Amino acid sequence: MNTDRWTRRIMLLFAALTLLLAGCTTYVTTQVTAFSAWSGSDATRTYAFTRHEDQQNNLELTAYERIVANELAAQSFREVPRNEARYLVELAYGIRSDIVTIAEPVYYNPWPGPYWGRPFDPWGPWGPFPTAYVNQSYPVFTHLLGIRMTERASGKEVYNVSARNFGGESSLVRAMPYLARSALADFPLGNGAVHTVKIPVGNGGMAVTEVSMPAAAPAAASGTSGSSATKPGQ
Template sequence: MKINRWTRRATLLLAALTVLLSGCTTYVTTQVTAFSDWSGSDATRTYAFTRAGDQQNNLELSTYERIVANELAAHAFRQVDTAQARYLVGLSYGIRSDMVTVAEPVYYNPWPTPYWGRPFDPWGPWGPFPTAYVNQSYPIFTHLLGVRITERATGKEVYNVTARNSGGESSLVRAMPYLARSALADFPIGNGVVRTVKIPLDKNGGASNEVAATGAAPAAAPAPASGAKAVQ
């Protein structure tokens, strides 16, 4: 899917503001897009991970599979040998870096000593003044996770979800728990759903168990999974 240049600039600018306000941020925001033809039941949610030929000994992929497996287990999926699995789960992932330039004001105060002016007017009538603007560049990183579920016997694709977020985090492995939890929140969601998922951080800086999702679904939304909160 191609994104026109104005949409991309707007996305990068929003990500830049996220970096600037990172000190106040208490959650990670992820955009999720899903396509679904899901009809499975809890009793048949057995699966195995599938890989391309050149990924058989990929330690990075093994790490991400464990993260996704934890999220699948929360939705009654059980990992088994490939021969016994009803579904095959394939992962795609990546990270891209960009630089965003933001014009920031430089302030000048011609009266460095305290000004005893009107109440609630600590600067008085003279300042500080934005006398110039300086361009500051910030690195922005876009993280991506795709989860594709197919029926092993027929090869039919039954669920395909993509999660994407941006910010100042340069490590994909640190972003992966948020991507995986966002991608599979309230599984299964309707076909063609695009929504935003926010995962709060706990007091130690880790991911909270609470998930808040916003966005319109073309079909009736399923009940949220345990520990998740959906806001339509």
């Protein structure tokens, strides 16, 4: 079994645990990976979004560009007409669905009430205890956002960052603000950087970098069923 398949299984397991603990979840956790040749300054942070010909009237992409534009503004970027921009910004996005099956215990209480005595302990040292396990299936969704920056004049790629998170949210629209904020939270990241970013659930949450470490050699992406995505250059 190759590394990608093991990685996917581990990610799905974490996503499943997230679903089981959804009532206690207060953060959205996103993995961010960046590749960078950034050398710009605040004075040169002018940009325009770029699209492929078949995306010109894509309303979904327009909505995501507005979300990303808000986060770029927080990093001193200024959107200008294309012919005045130093950088062109291109988005890639997608959502993939999977099903995770977990064996959950069914409990049996051999000591029915009433209960009395002190201290009050309805179960005592004998129970409850699992008598069987039932497989429960849960949908898990992977959300992805990629942001690619190139110099308009030379076409040179200067920054490429991707953000990915997992959970029971089936809407990419609702996941996109967390993806965009995570992707640009610590701009610019170093080349090959991998961060795990936690953002409080709700509006106006501050991004918190939880883990920062050098990236390992990138593995080739494996195809997965049940996915849809747009990719730069296609």
